[in-house]
Amino acid sequence: MVLKYEDIIPGNPEPGITRRILARGGSLMGVEASFIKGAVGSVHKHPHEQVSYIVSGSFQYEADGVKYILKAGDSYYVEPESLHGATALEDSIILDIFTPQREDFIGDV
Template sequence: MFCFREMTTVEDTGNGVRRRILAHGGKMMAVEVSFDTGAVGPMHSHPHEQLTCVLSGRFRFTIDGETYDVATGDTLYKKPHVLHGCVCLEAGALLDTFTPQREDFLR
């Protein structure tokens, strides 16, 4: 029930992007993703519902063909199977919440 940051590990996914699984269980998962300026979250889709909260920095997100710049405090919703991706405009971090869990992140 308690997930302490100091007990999590950071995975370098390459190209200026790092991922930290904060908590998971049941049907939910919380993941912090850190980006260097200019790093790209490539366009992709998956069967999970996803909420993304911008913890810090600025990003240009494209979701289902719509593109907007977002910043600290903004939140985005992504339906299952919808194409989405981002470019980091100013180094920062995102909090992604998925349901169901991203089993591919746990391998």
């Protein structure tokens, strides 16, 4: 699958956050989430495994009640059903990889 960035229709799951569904197939899905400074990805959980990479900017990331400051180049793993969320400390971008795919994101754009 080849997907051109300019062909992706962005969605806005929460105020100040723009989400783009990247390439996906099999059990994998890539998602780009762009945050404006102060935007909050609310604490939530899901049955998917997730690996996230901070592409740019910085976040206060919370996992199971513990808070971390993460910056460009940092990454994290989320176990299924683990509570997690993030607040952008500046304009920032996260690349999320999910398995299985987040079917709840499809059509949410």
